[in-house]
Amino acid sequence: MQHHFIQELQDVISNRSPDRRLASLRKVTDLFLAHGSRLGPAQIEMFDSLLLSFIGDCDADALTELSGKLAALSFAPVSVLRRLAADRDIAVAGPVLTLSPVLSGEDLMEVATSRGQGHLLAISGRSAIDATVTQALIDLGGRDVLRRVAGNEGATITRAGLLRLVAASKGDPLLAEKTGLRADLPVRLLHELLNNCAGAIHARLMARAPSSLRAEIKAHVDTIALASKRRAERPRDLRSAMALVERLIENRQLTEDKLAEFAEDRQSESVIATLAAMTGAPIPLIQPLMRIHRHDGLLTACRAADLSWETAKRVILSRVLSMPAAEIEQLRKAYDEISFSSARRALAIWQQQFARPRRAG
Structure with a gap:
């Protein structure tokens, strides 16, 4: 030095x-x-x-x-x-x-x-x-x-x-996106990740992934879409779901968290039976709300059940493959504008109309 x-x-x-x-x-x-x-x-x-x-x-x-x-x-x-x-x-x-x-x-x-x-x-x-x-x-x-x-x-x-x-x-879109883009993620785990996340994540992954990975993602997303379509088209047997909900009521376990769990797992029959129990509406009234393209009727039923927005959002998303974030935000604003009392009144009117006998001819 x-x-x-x-x-x-x-x-x-x-x-x-x-x-x-x-x-x-x-x-x-x-x-x-x-x-x-x-x-x-x-x-x-x-x-x-x-x-x-x-x-x-x-x-x-x-x-x-x-x-x-x-x-x-x-x-x-x-x-x-x-x-x-x-x-x-x-x-x-x-x-x-x-x-x-x-x-x-x-x-x-x-x-x-x-x-x-x-x-x-x-x-x-x-x-x-x-x-x-x-x-x-x-x-x-x-x-x-x-x-x-x-x-x-x-x-x-x-x-x-x-x-x-x-x-x-699962339930963390940003983590799902970062994990799904890793080059060292095995194909089987990529499929599992895609099964667990919403369609918006599928779209982001396909947009950001390299071409080789993009093809794999698209192929599995198409498989998920086909399986979901087949599930939606098959006849719904609600008896087991109704029996499950009755047991949950007897044991005082039918909660909003349980409904959110059903929705997260896309258990449509259990979601229908639970919403019917929470609102006091007949199942044939709730069932079509889960099938039609519009969301306003289902939003009203969720508000009549006094659900939080997070649970209502899970119910909405349980019946679609994907939904843009902007549309989800619009639904949130619409949900905030529905009061509990107005939702209950609307549901009561629907029940009256549903119970009214149809005129012949």
């Missing part, structure tokens, strides 16, 4: 008064940034020890500043990087966890299993993540972590991890 560099370092070490600790830390850091790429292992280790001795009493702002300076360096001192990565403050740990090439898989696993979602989210943004660390992220991470992992092509994901992502994508 050059003489003036050694002299500067000696000056910093000899002047380590508490009131100059931050200034000394910055001085040592700047010296390391200026010369670190040319230092040998022993010299970097010396800086490692020296920086560690300074940061013990530093506040979060100082550590965040240090983290930002060292995070992306391939020659950064490893003990300092481990200390910063494990800091409970994500502002300190985040840059290092996302960018540092110095941290090993073991270092990342230690942080992943001992810190919270912010730290997991930072790790999931790394340009490359080995399978063990990725599996820990999937096992421990919440929605945001799963989404970032699914969209990270540099993350190596095992089959078990992909299974978890596919299962978690």
